[in-house]
Amino acid sequence: MFKRKRDGAPAATASVDGDGRPALLVAEHVRKVYRTGEIEVEALADLDLTVHQGEMVAVMGPSGSGKTTLLNCLSGLDDIDAGRVLVAGQDLFAMSDAVRTTHRATSMGFIFQAFNLIPVFTAAENVELPLLLAGVGAKDARRRAVEMLERVELGNRTGHRPNELSGGEQQRVTVARALASRPAIVWADEPTGNLDTQMATQVVDLLHELNQVDGQTIVLVTHDAAIGGSAGRLIRMRDGRLVDDEQLRQSGDPRPDADRAGGGLRRCTRTSPPPLSSCSGPRWPSPRSSRCAGRSSASSRCGRSPAAGARRRS
Ligand SMILES: Nc1ncnc2c1ncn2[C@@H]1O[C@H](COP(=O)(O)OP(=O)(O)OP(=O)(O)O)[C@@H](O)[C@H]1O
Numbered sequence: 001m002f003k004r005k006r007d008g009a010p011a012a013t014a015s016v017d018g019d020g021r022p023a024l025l026v027a028e029h030v031r032k033v034y035r036t037g038e039i040e041v042e043a044l045a046d047l048d049l050t051v052h053q054g055e056m057v058a059v060m061g062p063s064g065s066g067k068t069t070l071l072n073c074l075s076g077l078d079d080i081d082a083g084r085v086l087v088a089g090q091d092l093f094a095m096s097d098a099v100r101t102t103h104r105a106t107s108m109g110f111i112f113q114a115f116n117l118i119p120v121f122t123a124a125e126n127v128e129l130p131l132l133l134a135g136v137g138a139k140d141a142r143r144r145a146v147e148m149l150e151r152v153e154l155g156n157r158t159g160h161r162p163n164e165l166s167g168g169e170q171q172r173v174t175v176a177r178a179l180a181s182r183p184a185i186v187w188a189d190e191p192t193g194n195l196d197t198q199m200a201t202q203v204v205d206l207l208h209e210l211n212q213v214d215g216q217t218i219v220l221v222t223h224d225a226a227i228g229g230s231a232g233r234l235i236r237m238r239d240g241r242l243v244d245d246e247q248l249r250q251s252g253d254p255r256p257d258a259d260r261a262g263g264g265l266r267r268c269t270r271t272s273p274p275p276l277s278s279c280s281g282p283r284w285p286s287p288r289s290s291r292c293a294g295r296s297s298a299s300s301r302c303g304r305s306p307a308a309g310a311r312r313r314s
């Protein structure tokens, strides 16, 4: 695998990367302390991180190193004790709770290990719910939900409830739900933790497709070294700190095993993802607005060699 490595925590100062793409997420000196009675746990310690548009960043580290806390704090799901987090230039923790909630609903998607689907809702209802909460009209929300389920190859399961779906299918529903509002960034916390190898492969392939075809920015926590190694960038945490940051390949370059990927995303269209003409939320720029990606290998749709893409992050 091609990679270049740097030691120590990354500085969150670069506003564009080597390709000139803007920083989508900038975390500066973030500190998070959990207090339980007399006990304090510093789950994030003076953490800096910059994620650029179109990156797929894997986060690894031992249990308790702060990976989930990182996702929760950088997405604004949880409060921080110090520092700041900018998403598309907007300071998450300078917003009121209500504004931050709306910002999160329109700019971020979430995929968790526990699928967190509502059991009495159908797949389509689960996917459309966040859109309805964000103010999208019922008809448009349903159309969008069905489109997204078709994109994850569940167009024939829109009326199924979670207990009528396999684990892999349920997780693909959560991927569709995460993407329905066309978020700027998708956070995934051990999305394959509850899946067997085959289903995990489908879900990981799907995330890669979304990153490589649509340029979807994804931050993915995993304990699986193969999954971590297949991302564009791998950061490692220990004791609430980023201790390593490796650029494994340039965003847009195919992952090394792309030819073997089974894929899980319906394609090919010139307008991928489907236009969200009815969404009332903000429009987030996509680094690759329109690409045609057939079933053939990812390498056939990217002219750049992995070696050409390596660079040291700053
Ligand atoms: N709500 C909480 N209250 C108190 N301490 C917490 C809370 N959540 C997490 N912690 C502590 O913060 C530290 C980081 O936890 P976190 O869940 O972020 O780790 P993790 O890297 O995601 O671990 P895992 O790989 O096991 O999921 C741990 O020491 C944990 O015990």
Ligand SMILES: [Mg+2]
Pocket: 067, 068, 069
């Ligand atoms: Mg965790």
